[in-house]
Amino acid sequence: MKKGKSELADICKIQLKGVKDTQDLLSGKWKTVIIAALYYNGKFRFMELNRHIDGIAPKVLSKELKDLEMNQLIKRTVLNTMPITVEYELTPHGESLNKVIEAMGEWGVNYRKSI
Template structure:
């Protein structure tokens, strides 16, 4: 008999496999070092490419790659502003709001984890 506690809520092996697939899909869309950072920055409103580069502290090459992936997944929109020189602005789509609970949960977990780890380090001898 399969261990039914190994998945979050599924009760069958097929449901477990689907659950892992859904988690992988989520990680494919928001995983990596930059996507959630960029989403949190863009929550403040639309920004130009250079502003995003500066705000995130990310190279233009990596930012371009991340923004393309986010646009393909429907999380941001890219608008070309017909000025001289031409500017490109990015902003979150309404669909990106569906990640709010995920981002909030990750924020809380990260805050608690940081406190736990820093608390452990400060009680160890010779800790910084």
């Protein structure tokens, strides 16, 4: 059966809503960079992550990590050490962004080469 314009429009609306939902979750200057750092490097302690991401203020990093944790994209683990150590890692839901992160990385590298 041939799809009409209204069927295609409904599919487009669903996909566009999905894009908007993703954009809302990853909005801001740093969220995708934080997710990428955790994706490529695994677990990080707060200060390690802060040093790894150039230009992010600790207060901003803290806020972004809280948002990502609230949206279940990262997991925060408090270790029973002296002093207290906190580690961050991707949740399975956060890891499901791997194709998006890899595609963004490849696109960025190719774009940088072309300009």
